[in-house]
Amino acid sequence: MSVRRLAPDHVQPASFAFDSANENWADQQIAKYPQGRQASAVIPLLWKAQEQHDGWVPRAAIEAVARKLGMAPMRVMEIATFYTMFNLQPVGEHFVQLCGTTPCALRGAEALKKVCEDVIGPQSTVTADGKLSWLEVECLGACCNAPMAQINFDYYEDLTPENFKALLEDLRHGRPTKPGPQNGRTGSEPFGGGETLKDPALYDGSVIGAGDWQKRIAEQRKAAAEAAAAKAAAAEEAKKAEATPAAVGSKPATETAAAGRPKPSTPAQPSGAAQDTPAAAGKVTKAAVTESAKPAAAAPAVAESKPELLTAARGGKGDDLGLIWGVGPKLATMLNEMGVWHFDQIANWKAEELAWVDARLTGFKGRATRDDWISQAKKLATGWRPESAVGEKPVK
Numbered sequence: 001m002s003v004r005r006l007a008p009d010h011v012q013p014a015s016f017a018f019d020s021a022n023e024n025w026a027d028q029q030i031a032k033y034p035q036g037r038q039a040s041a042v043i044p045l046l047w048k049a050q051e052q053h054d055g056w057v058p059r060a061a062i063e064a065v066a067r068k069l070g071m072a073p074m075r076v077m078e079i080a081t082f083y084t085m086f087n088l089q090p091v092g093e094h095f096v097q098l099c100g101t102t103p104c105a106l107r108g109a110e111a112l113k114k115v116c117e118d119v120i121g122p123q124s125t126v127t128a129d130g131k132l133s134w135l136e137v138e139c140l141g142a143c144c145n146a147p148m149a150q151i152n153f154d155y156y157e158d159l160t161p162e163n164f165k166a167l168l169e170d171l172r173h174g175r176p177t178k179p180g181p182q183n184g185r186t187g188s189e190p191f192g193g194g195e196t197l198k199d200p201a202l203y204d205g206s207v208i209g210a211g212d213w214q215k216r217i218a219e220q221r222k223a224a225a226e227a228a229a230a231k232a233a234a235a236e237e238a239k240k241a242e243a244t245p246a247a248v249g250s251k252p253a254t255e256t257a258a259a260g261r262p263k264p265s266t267p268a269q270p271s272g273a274a275q276d277t278p279a280a281a282g283k284v285t286k287a288a289v290t291e292s293a294k295p296a297a298a299a300p301a302v303a304e305s306k307p308e309l310l311t312a313a314r315g316g317k318g319d320d321l322g323l324i325w326g327v328g329p330k331l332a333t334m335l336n337e338m339g340v341w342h343f344d345q346i347a348n349w350k351a352e353e354l355a356w357v358d359a360r361l362t363g364f365k366g367r368a369t370r371d372d373w374i375s376q377a378k379k380l381a382t383g384w385r386p387e388s389a390v391g392e393k394p395v396k
């Protein structure tokens, strides 16, 4: 570490004062500290003084900071001479701090020093054009890209005498430069690519005796894919089977549901499922599971007949079908779209017509039967109204 002294008198300015912007900035820094602790702002103020004074701190700036903070000038002098980030000598427009610590030295920093001496001159001197000056410093923390130099606020790494000399010339002539590694690296990754952990055997499990686990996983994945495909096909098949009555039902005449088609929600369903209340509609009872597990062919065929439907509500206003217990907004919309708008329509359904409607309540099949819509609608058609807006639960 070189001895740090103030610059000779002939380069020292006669005076120093913060400009108004920096004065304001300094006041803000000082205000951050409690009364009586203003001296804590000494480093930021010295830094700002250096910034204002072309990158170095003259004696007059040290004294000005001391006055501003109410400190003895010697205390500020001690700080300015201790910390190497404060330059006590004039510096060039591009101030080169060349790392000379062991890793950089081992990687060729000595040759870079020679470049500095050849291109710039002795340490702490500024070139005649004022563009460059240099100083050897201790480790700057970029050892894995050694050798390196900090130039103003940028790091230039992986330097060689050749690229360093070219870099200094570019700076001197105002040409653009690229901070960071100068050898094609983007960070501190291995130069030319990785040289370790390249054996493929490290990644197939053979090294640790895991056997042919890749094959095993491939087989498991294949089996899972086949199972998923089979499940999707079964679901598609079930969907087609459900869609069948809609197509049949579009015929005007009374029709019979296709034999063998699953009828989980028709009136012929087991009583356990038919007695579900709306609140419990999502539950699957043991009886229902058992029933649904029976072959579809065992389900009894149910006669269906299309009821009288309307193209629109009579008088432009339908009844509030939500007053039927179990009919929510979704079912009410479904009924309206089907052509059912009024209580008396439902009240007049025959069993076959109820079955026709029930089979078309997508997602709610069997609900009309289970909740006995016909009886509820008969009461509502007389003008009777339940106490609750969601209707009155039918007594089974």
Ligand code: FES
Residues within 6 Å of the ligand: 099, 100, 101, 102, 103, 104, 105, 138, 139, 140, 141, 142, 143, 146, 147, 148
């Ligand atoms: S030794 Fe040069 S950056 Fe660390």
